[in-house]
Amino acid sequence: MAEIRVFGAGPSGLMAAEVLASAGHRVTIHDHMAAPARKFLLAGRGGLNLTHSEPLETLLGRYGDARRFLETAIRAFPPDALIDWANGLGIETFIGTSGRVFPRQMKASPLLRAWLKRLAGLGVTLHTRSSWTGFDSGPAILALGGASWPHLGSDAAWVPAFRERGIAVTPFQPSNSRFAVNWSPVFAAKFAGQPLKNIALSYGQQRVRGELMISREGIEGGAIYALSRHLRDNPGQPLLIDLRPDLSADALAAKLARPRGKDSLSTFLRKAVRLSPPAIGLLRETGTQPDEKGIKSLAVTLGPPMGLERAISSAGGVARTEFDTHFQLIKAPGIYCVGEMLDWEAPTGGYLLQACFSTAVWAAQHLASILEKR
Template sequence: MAAEAAAEAGTRVTVLDHMPSPARKLLIAGRGGLNLTHSEPLDRFLDRYGEARARLAPSIRAFPPEALVAWCEALGQETFVGSSGRIFPKAMKASPLLRAWMARLAALGVTLRPRHRWLGFAPDDALRFDAPAGEMLLRPRATVLALGGASWPRLGSDGTWPALLPGCEVVPLRPANMGFAVAWSEHLRRRFAGTPLKRIAVSFAGITLRGEAMITEQGIEGGAIYALSAPLREAITAQGDATLFIDLRPDIDLPELARRLAPRPAAVSLSNHLRRAGGLPPVAVALVQEALHGGAARDDLAMLVKALPLRLTAPFPIARAISSAGGLAWSAVDDALMLKRHPGVFACGEMLDWEAPTGGYLLQACFATGRAAGRAAASWAVSQKPR
């Protein structure tokens, strides 16, 4: 996006990518349908970025969701709004969009050089690269760094770039939109790993959200968990663990559920009672039994179903997170996203210090900051031309 914006401004642009082919993270995002952005009102949309709202707002206001949709459709990829307000290309994948985009960049004169890994700055501030023919130096008038976070490192963004920017403040990279470790019993792990928890509600720190989750061998993950991952991660960092509460029947209020569950015939097992009277699927029954074996009170079964406590001991590693928090501190860049210690060098995307939930917010901010950095770099490059 930075390359497109700079090329449209009339500058000559080269993209150097250390992977053999471009946009691998975009392609992997396309496996889930390629959630480009979200249709909610812009002010509410911006609130999703939390503490980074004020710094991201200028870029996103300049290239809001409707502009991203128009950009996508101009590449021949029609979009639609899903039932949750999320916006996707009708193709539900990234490859057609990427092919059209690469053709547009080529028409703009953008050159792509794969297998060129940035090694940092030379003493004279030239850019050092490990290239197929050996180490090389480049001295562009302006540079945009789009080095990513540290999630899915096999796709290219391995999070090693902070060492290449000595003197620039970097907030440590941490997992975001990830699952959490739970000490399951061997029975639950063996029987239910890979089983979805559908139509649940999760609560933590006064926030309750409906959604779905997935039991894994190591713990729990999924959309409902990702939405609370930031406060859960911070609580675990501060306290060593965090207790998430799951409502296994959010469609029924507590008094009605208590009425259904109160009379349990002596001949009916607890699991059958929870399944028949409570309407719980086998995985939910197993979670209730796990909680009871762990010491949960047995005298209020309905309350346990409506607020099942789940102790989370650690976030999943950043390598398997959807995105990452942390990155280049906002104090290290000016309002044009230029590094204060490196005039003419700009930064964008996930390498900046922000995080957001899934739902289109991740790609929107990457696209918008890329466009902003590309336009700013082009303006800088023009200002550096000999007169």
């Protein structure tokens, strides 16, 4: 039996601790916050999207150029395994209409309570307000997080120590974030907080279906998050919004050719082509003609992504070249990194937590196997 330290009490750290303790090792978790899994609990306020039910090949494609880096771990602990694990905690799950997987209770707190109880039963010790202070001897798993929502714990304070040791860290950038748009005060005041549903967004060669949310400072939401890396890394192109993707341009033109009668333009657009008030307001805000071309390719000029402090997740982290195939640091053998501190990103939809859990399981199982051989 070995004594192993896990730094970080988010989902990656807790999962690594469970795997190691289940293998018979004494595990201590250290976290610099006053309570564990603060960001995990925040994510749970919106329902806690654990993973996605789509085919595994499709899911793996959501990780973009990080697929090769993450694929072995995700295949070893795929969505079905994650769902079985949650069910084993007494947390029933269900698949939503979008294919996303949620706890039946739509909260993170019941799952976290059951999880901490299991860890305590396995003999895992949790020390809060206890920080990682740098590299030293002994096996350890680092689950120190990325750089988004830093007030919840992921403040990237570990980066200087890595760079001092010669370990490359790709600079952090916001991912799944709000993008700035210079709305007029009138439009922002009237439509902030309202969604545009059942739309399609095109940016360069990328096209996604979904919805977005108008905010006072810009736009956000699932469809924006799906394009996040492209919007961030290739700025300067217009974002094109198809307000009625289920209608062809010809079908839309036919509906718009109907007599308006005494209806105002807004009322006519609402009745004839079922545009919502925010969609009609957006046509006016951007000076777009309310014809079939404008409705199917409304152009919005985006500013930069909003800061890391409010991004759902972050891109960047410890460079992929710094690891062996089990996320063990080549320059610090016996030290593994898991979760968001690794250099990858993914859209929302269950992909973030899935990779956090999978990398933790994969690394912890490897460490346990190495210790067993010794």
